[in-house]
Each structure stands twice: as C-alpha cells, then as structure tokens.
Amino acid sequence: MVDAPSYGVGTDWRRFEPVLLRLMDVEGSETLSVYRDHGGYTALEKALAESAPDELIELVKDSGLRGRGGAGFPAGLKWSFIPKDPSLPKYLACNADESEPGSFKDRYFIERDPHQLLEGMLITSYAIAAELAYIYIRGEFVHGTRVLERAIDEARQAGLIGKNILGSGFNCEVYVHRGAGAYICGEETGMLSSLEGMRGEPKLKPPFPAVKGLYGMPTVINNVETLACVPHIVQYGAEWFKSIGTEKSTGPKVFCLAGHVERPGLYEYPLGISLRDLIEEVGGGMLGGRPLKGVIPGGSSTAVLPPDKLDTPLDFESVAEAGSMLGTASLIVMDKTVCMVKAAANLAHFYSHESCGQCSQCREGTTWMAKILDRIEAGRGRKEDLDTLLDMCHSMKGTTICFLSDSAAIPTEAFIAHYGEEFEQHINEGRCPITPVERLR
Amino acid sequence: MRPVAANRGGSRGLRFGSSAIPFFDDPLVPFFTYQWSGDALVLDAPFLETLERIEARYPDRRSAMLPALYLLQERDGYITPEGMQALAAHFDISPMAVYEVASFYTLFHFSPPGRHQIQVCRTLPCALRGAGEVVTHICNRLDIDVGERTSDGTFSLQTVECLGSCDTAPMMQVNDLYYDNLTRAEIDAILDELRDQEASHTKRPGPDGY
Ligand SMILES: Cc1cc2nc3c(=O)[nH]c(=O)nc-3n(C[C@H](O)[C@H](O)[C@H](O)COP(=O)(O)O)c2cc1C
Ligand code: SF4
Numbered sequence: 001m002v003d004a005p006s007y008g009v010g011t012d013w014r015r016f017e018p019v020l021l022r023l024m025d026v027e028g029s030e031t032l033s034v035y036r037d038h039g040g041y042t043a044l045e046k047a048l049a050e051s052a053p054d055e056l057i058e059l060v061k062d063s064g065l066r067g068r069g070g071a072g073f074p075a076g077l078k079w080s081f082i083p084k085d086p087s088l089p090k091y092l093a094c095n096a097d098e099s100e101p102g103s104f105k106d107r108y109f110i111e112r113d114p115h116q117l118l119e120g121m122l123i124t125s126y127a128i129a130a131e132l133a134y135i136y137i138r139g140e141f142v143h144g145t146r147v148l149e150r151a152i153d154e155a156r157q158a159g160l161i162g163k164n165i166l167g168s169g170f171n172c173e174v175y176v177h178r179g180a181g182a183y184i185c186g187e188e189t190g191m192l193s194s195l196e197g198m199r200g201e202p203k204l205k206p207p208f209p210a211v212k213g214l215y216g217m218p219t220v221i222n223n224v225e226t227l228a229c230v231p232h233i234v235q236y237g238a239e240w241f242k243s244i245g246t247e248k249s250t251g252p253k254v255f256c257l258a259g260h261v262e263r264p265g266l267y268e269y270p271l272g273i274s275l276r277d278l279i280e281e282v283g284g285g286m287l288g289g290r291p292l293k294g295v296i297p298g299g300s301s302t303a304v305l306p307p308d309k310l311d312t313p314l315d316f317e318s319v320a321e322a323g324s325m326l327g328t329a330s331l332i333v334m335d336k337t338v339c340m341v342k343a344a345a346n347l348a349h350f351y352s353h354e355s356c357g358q359c360s361q362c363r364e365g366t367t368w369m370a371k372i373l374d375r376i377e378a379g380r381g382r383k384e385d386l387d388t389l390l391d392m393c394h395s396m397k398g399t400t401i402c403f404l405s406d407s408a409a410i411p412t413e414a415f416i417a418h419y420g421e422e423f424e425q426h427i428n429e430g431r432c433p434i435t436p437v438e439r440l441r
Numbered sequence: 442m443r444p445v446a447a448n449r450g451g452s453r454g455l456r457f458g459s460s461a462i463p464f465f466d467d468p469l470v471p472f473f474t475y476q477w478s479g480d481a482l483v484l485d486a487p488f489l490e491t492l493e494r495i496e497a498r499y500p501d502r503r504s505a506m507l508p509a510l511y512l513l514q515e516r517d518g519y520i521t522p523e524g525m526q527a528l529a530a531h532f533d534i535s536p537m538a539v540y541e542v543a544s545f546y547t548l549f550h551f552s553p554p555g556r557h558q559i560q561v562c563r564t565l566p567c568a569l570r571g572a573g574e575v576v577t578h579i580c581n582r583l584d585i586d587v588g589e590r591t592s593d594g595t596f597s598l599q600t601v602e603c604l605g606s607c608d609t610a611p612m613m614q615v616n617d618l619y620y621d622n623l624t625r626a627e628i629d630a631i632l633d634e635l636r637d638q639e640a641s642h643t644k645r646p647g648p649d650g651y
C-alpha cells in the first residue's frame with residue numbers, strides 16, 4: 001500500500017505530481033512486478049473485498065469522473081444505465097482505437113503502464129457485472145498489442161484475470177482485439193460492429209450500447225484514460241479525486257501537446273490549467289519563439305481558437321465557453337508561418353478519407369469540403385466558395401448517423417470564422433499569401 | 442513535470458541495428474505467429490487450430506473475422522481471392538461478404554506490398570513539423586511516387602493518417618516499427634539500413650500480429 005498522493009490542489013498545476021503517468025518513465029513499468037511494487041492491484045483487492053458493485057458505481061459517480069475519449073460523459077452515470085437483470089450477459093469494451101489527430105496518450109498508457117488499465121477494467125467489469133472485457137486497439141499499435149497480450153498473460157497467471165479473481169468469486173476474462181486501420185472504429189457503435197467481425201460502420205442511437213451493445217447485450221464502452229482513472233478513485237476516494245481540477249471537471253488529465261511548441265509531449269495536470277501555462281511554461285513556449293496564430297485545443301475535431309483565447313482554462317466548461325471543446329485534450333499549436341487554409345484542407349482530407357460512407361451528407365460533404373479547400377489553397381478559389389463551404393458545414397451537422405460528419409464541419413467553420421480574411425486573400429489574390437517555411441531538418 | 446520521455450524503445454525503431462521488438466521471443470506472449478506452409482488455398486490444420494483458439498475468445502465466432510484476415514495476410518503476404526474463399530467457407534458466408542469486411546480496413550492489402558512498407562504520417566500535427574518534406578525526400582531518394590513500389594519490390598511508399606505519435610513528429614511507420622523525430626540524415630540512414638538488411642536476409646521478418 002502506498003501513501004495517498006499528497007496533493008489536493010484544485011487547479012494549482014505547479015504543485016501537482018502525476019497520478020496517471022507516475023510510472024511511465026520507470027524502467028520495466030509494463031511488467032506486473034514493477035506495477036505491484038508501486039502499489040498496483042491493491043485497488044482491485046480493495047474493491048472486491050470491501051465494495052458491492054453498486055457502491056462502486058456510486059463512488060465513480062461521486063468522483064465526477066467524465067469520459068476522456070472526447071465527449072466527456074460522466075462515467076459513473078454511464079455504468080448505472082446497465083440493466084441489473086442477472087440473466088443478461090454484460091460486456092466491457094475499452095476504446096483503445098486512438099486515431100484522433102493530435103492524440104497519442106492512449107498509446108503511452110498501453111505501452112508503458114498496461115496494468116493500470118487492466119486494473120481499471122477489472123474494477124469496472126466487477127461494477128457492471130461483466131465477465132468478458134475486450135480492449136479494441138488500433139491495428140497500427142503492434143507493439144502496444146504485444147505489451148497488452150503479455151500483461152494480460154501475466155495477470156492471468158497471478159490470478160488477477162480469469163475465474164474467481166483473488167478468491168472473490170468474481171470471474172472475468174480480458175482479451176485484446178486488434179482493429180485494422182479505420183478511424184471510424186473509434187466511434188463506439190462502429191467499434192462494436194468491428195468487434196462483431198463486420199465492417200466498422202456506426203449504427204443509429206438509440207438504442208445506446210448500455211442497453212443494446214455488443215452482440216445485442218448491455219455494454220459499457222470507455223476510453224483507456226477513463227478506465228485508468230478508476231483504480232485511483234477506488235484507492236483514494238471520490239473526495240480526493242474531486243479535490244483535483246475544477247468543480248465540474250474533476251481529476252487529473254493527460255494533455256497531448258503537439259505542433260509548434262518547443263517541447264511537445266504528454267503532460268498530466270489538473271483539469272483547469274490554462275492554455276497559456278500549458279503552451280508557454282509546460283511546453284517551453286512557441287517553437288523558435290515565433291508568435292502563435294491559433295491552437296486546436298481538443299484534437300482535430302474541435303474548433304481552432306485564436307491567440308486572444310490563450311487565457312482559457314482547460315476544463316470541459318471553459319473551453320466550451322471559449323467556443324470550442326476540450327475533446328481529448330490534444331492540443332495542436334500553430335505559429336504564424338502556418339497557412340490556415342492549408343491546415344483546414346489537411347484536416348478535411350483526413351475526414352474525407354475516414355468517412356465510412358453510409359450517410360450522404362458526410363460522404364459527399366467531406367469529399368467536397370476537401371476539394372474546395374484544396375482549390376482555395378492552390379489559388380483557384382471562387383468568390384462563392386466560402387458561402388458554399390459554410391452552407392455545407394451547416395447541413396453536415398446533426399443530420400447523420402454518427403458524429404464524424406459534425407467533427408469535419410466544426411473545424412472548417414472555425415477556421416473560416418477566425419481566419420476568414422486569409423481565405424479571402426487566397427481567393428482575391430489567386431495565390432497563397434504565406435511563404436512556405438523549410439521545416440524538415 | 443518533464444514530458445514523458447518519448448524515446449524508450451517500445452514501438453519505436455531503435456535505429457541502426459539493435460532489435461526493436463523487446464518481446465518478440467518472449468514465451469509469455471501468446472502471439473500466434475504462423476509460419477508459411479506454402480499452401481495458400483486451404484485453411485490447413487495448424488491454421489485452423491490457431492483460428493479456433495482465437496474464436497474461443499468470443500461468444501460469437503464471427504468476431505474472429507479480423508484476426509482471421511490478419512492470419513491470412515501474414516501467411517500469404519496479402520489477402521488473396523483464394524484465401525477469402527477459404528475463409529468464407531469456414532465462416533459459412535459468401536466470399537463477397539468476406540471481401541466487404543476486408544476492404545473496409547486499410548491494413549489489409551489485396552496485392553503484394555513492398556517488402557518494406559513505408560507509411561509516412563501526413564496529418565496536421567506531423568504536417569506542421571515537415572511531413573510534406575519527408576515525403577518529398579523519400580520520393581526523391583527512392584525515385585518513386587506516393588502509392589508506388591520500387592522496381593525491385595524492396596520499398597513501397599504510402600502516406601497515412603495520424604499514427605498516434607504526434608509528439609515526435611514528423612514520423613513514419615516502416616512495417617511494424619515507428620521512426621520518429623525524423624531528419625533528412627536519419628531518413629537516409631534508415632533507408633540504407635533497410636536496404637542492407639534486405640541484402641543479408643533472404644526472408645523478410647514480415648509483418649506479424651494475428
Ligand atoms: C468519429 C469518432 C471517433 C471516435 N474515436 C474515439 C477514439 O479513438 N477513442 C475513444 O476513446 N473515443 C472515441 N470516440 C468517442 C467514443 O464514441 C465514445 O464516446 C468513447 O469511447 C466513450 O468513452 P468515454 O466515455 O470513456 O470517453 C470517437 C467518436 C467519434 C464520433
Ligand atoms: S456520419 Fe459519416 S462516418 Fe458517421 S456513419 Fe455517417 S457516413 Fe459514416
């Protein structure tokens with residue numbers, strides 16, 4: 001048993017010591033022995049010995065833990081939707097499909113601290129009475145798959161996975177399932193289709209997976225980081241978790257910092273750290289000292305923020321108020337040398353490539369969006385292009401099976417809203433006004 | 442707090458020589474590495490044994506479709522029509538239904554890829570750090586375009602979407618390994634090394650996985 005971390009610091013990030021990432025730089029952190037040396041699996045022991053499943057659901061509800069996969073849905077509440085009917089099999093699916101441009105946190109969780117995730121999954125499975133749990137990992141993470149397979153095997157041999165876990169009578173199997181290269185399999189219903197051996201096409205909700213999920217049975221789907229928080233909540237309590245972060249966005253959060261900063265990387269801080277502190281202090285400031293032009297705060301699907309929003313605290317509410325979303329807290333920082341039309345086009349190509357094609361608004365919208373943005377960037381834009389784009393974006397939102405279509409429209413709208421002049425300049429001058437910069441050393 | 446150190450081996454290609462896959466020979470890993478028997482037409486006994494072991498992980502054996510396709514690709518190098526027919530018979534569905542699934546996923550190939558598949562991430566965070574120039578540089582070095590294969594079949598080049606390593610941009614994946622924080626000199630060295638490997642190995646290490 002290790003001492004409770006000594007911080008209960010609100011949003012004072014300077015005094016914060018990492019919780020979720022605490023083992024990431026420890027040699028051998030992916031092994032059971034190192035994990036156990038650092039107090040691993042004591043939370044599982046505690047949960048199985050001291051708590052009824054319902055109490056765990058209440059605990060996680062109390063903690064205020066919100067999903068770290070993008071939507072920020074309260075985890076405990078999601079678990080509580082699982083029907084209690086003992087005759088129905090229930091499943092847990094861990095979403096490790098991480099493909100949102102800008103996000104790379106889940107890969108570190110998997111490669112560096114797989115047992116933290118497994119412990120979280122076992123506690124979650126116990127809370128929702130699931131005896132089968134899957135980790136849906138994106139196909140490109142070959143090393144991560146190996147690390148997980150090995151960790152599961154070690155845990156099974158130690159009696160932590162399988163029948164009668166730690167003598168509690170609770171049975172649970174955990175398996176890894178590899179995706180095969182499709183962003184849309186990160187969308188929860190697409191992921192379930194893929195797990196069932198089908199094309200990874202999303203399905204209309206409702207019914208929600210908690211009622212009718214994998215093989216038509218109640219299923220909880222949570223992101224890797226969400227599940228990794230669970231052992232710490234069990235170990236140190238809901239009050240401790242709530243003492244970190246802000247009132248409505250509780251707990252520690254892992255931030256992915258990428259783009260034009262001096263020190264890109266993975267950093268853990270309380271929710272509520274400001275954008276400015278994260279870029280200027282944590283990230284070592286802008287790359288080469290060049291001025292900031294814009295920052296995407298929550299992964300590619302979220303709206304870009306201009307420099308005057310630098311003082312926004314990074315919690316779910318404040319980022320929404322600033323006109324964007326916290327999403328996966330993956331920051332893409334862009335300096336003055338970036339052509340915003342090109343940036344928008346780059347992302348549009350991503351969505352056009354990843355649309356599963358079921359809905360016409362999304363399939364056609366993403367394709368045309370990419371083509372029109374390319375055209376503007378190349379200096380062949382037409383006067384009416386911006387209106388066409390905005391019109392398309394409007395019709396792509398809230399009209400499709402899943403949120404991918406909205407995710408493509410939102411960034412484009414924001415780029416036009418904040419950098420409209422630059423778009424117009426491209427169209428009026430018939431060329432890109434930004435001088436390209438040599439970036440590869 | 443320091444950032445979590447990016448370069449600690451793992452999925453990263455430890456450059457120049459050393460084996461980058463720490464657990465490859467680890468007996469603990471229940472990874473099913475299937476050796477090619479030379480027969481691409483039927484699901485022979487060892488193949489079926491492996492597949493059935495995987496099927497036992499799911500309440501519905503259809504869930505083993507993706508693992509089965511991986512096995513097939515590992516055995517044959519790519520997804521062959523014959524292989525899809527054999528899988529269709531195994532799962533009691535039409536060959537078209539197998540193709541429908543396989544073609545949804547970008548990691549399944551329907552023609553032989555280069556022995557070293559270079560996949561450069563082109564998405565925004567990497568683009569901001571020079572992904573475009575990485576692509577141009579490799580194209581020039583190998584004298585091919587994106588989507589092509591060198592005439593000797595050693596390399597193929599693709600651009601792909603975010604590989605979840607944006608902190609180490611620009612980056613690329615070659616076969617199973619990530620190479621990151623790329624510079625011109627490093628790209629050159631990586632390509633040279635892969636070509637040398639090619640000269641000293643008759644059989645490629647091969648993409649593995651299910
Ligand atoms: C297009 C699309 C892609 C998504 N990709 C991911 C992903 O890669 N990883 C993830 O955890 N959630 C992803 N999500 C969110 C999931 O649908 C789901 O909300 C999440 O996994 C729930 O976990 P959480 O409540 O723990 O956040 C995606 C959603 C959409 C619409
Ligand atoms: S919105 Fe796009 S990705 Fe989602 S189901 Fe429709 S076509 Fe597929």
Ligand code: FES
Pocket residue numbers: 101102103562563564565566567568602603604605606607610612
């Ligand atoms: S954008 Fe290249 S790894 Fe994420």
